[in-house]
Amino acid sequence: MADSPVASYSKTQIWLHWSIAALILVQFLAHDGMEHVWRSLRRGQEAAAGDWPLAYMHVVLGLAVLALATWRLWLRGTRGVPPVSGLEHPALRLLAQTTHFAIYALIFVVPISGAAAWFLQLPGAGLVHVVGKNVLLYLVLLHIAGALVQHFVLKTDVLRQMLAFRQA
Ligand code: HEM
Ligand code: HEM
Numbered sequence: 001m002a003d004s005p006v007a008s009y010s011k012t013q014i015w016l017h018w019s020i021a022a023l024i025l026v027q028f029l030a031h032d033g034m035e036h037v038w039r040s041l042r043r044g045q046e047a048a049a050g051d052w053p054l055a056y057m058h059v060v061l062g063l064a065v066l067a068l069a070t071w072r073l074w075l076r077g078t079r080g081v082p083p084v085s086g087l088e089h090p091a092l093r094l095l096a097q098t099t100h101f102a103i104y105a106l107i108f109v110v111p112i113s114g115a116a117a118w119f120l121q122l123p124g125a126g127l128v129h130v131v132g133k134n135v136l137l138y139l140v141l142l143h144i145a146g147a148l149v150q151h152f153v154l155k156t157d158v159l160r161q162m163l164a165f166r167q168a
Helices: 011-029 032-043 051-078 090-120 123-153 158-162
Strands: none
Touching: 011 051, 011 123, 032 051, 051 090, 090 123, 123 158
């Protein structure tokens, strides 16, 4: 693990943050194909040919989230991340840290449970996947609200730092 906190996110950490966010957005917007194929498979029916490419895309992009999340967690452990800043109240700091921790957990739990449902045909894992993606959605909304409050109300540099794609 990294010994001392660093001052800012590295370029790679910033790219990983936004790549994972973009992939998750696509997963939420284009899940219909996967849902149709999954439902047909569960009922022992043929899925419509047009749904398969979207289902495969869901699998590939979801596994990409898992790979990037693993890289990101490794970087967090080896390089470190800046401490949560600009939040004076300990309760708000704790809320930000807890939200980050839970989002981290879910960017592993959601793709792993999806993969278990898909590759091992486990309906229970499918349930974990669906509940997990809902919790992830609400936490990300809270996270975005927090980032906007930090930027516009508390006037901190945190969002600007996360958007500074060219820093070292
Ligand atoms: C972070 C990555 C992922 C996100 C955000 C995500 C998101 C979603 C969403 C929004 C649905 C629709 C659920 C519904 O409302 O019924 C879904 C369904 C599903 N996903 Fe994913 N997914 C991810 C990764 C994966 C992976 C890697 C796989 C397989 C290898 C996978 C397999 C499935 C399956 C089988 C379903 C149908 C489950 C059901 O409806 O019970 N997902 N996913
Ligand atoms: C699915 C979408 C997103 C996910 C999964 C996500 C996840 C995370 C995680 C886990 C962290 C903690 C960083 C770390 O400790 O390694 C973080 C930090 C951050 N995120 Fe996001 N994020 C998402 C979307 C967004 C969006 C849309 C914004 C802007 C509105 C944003 C702004 C930030 C900022 C400013 C930080 C730095 C917070 C700090 O250091 O206090 N994120 N994000």
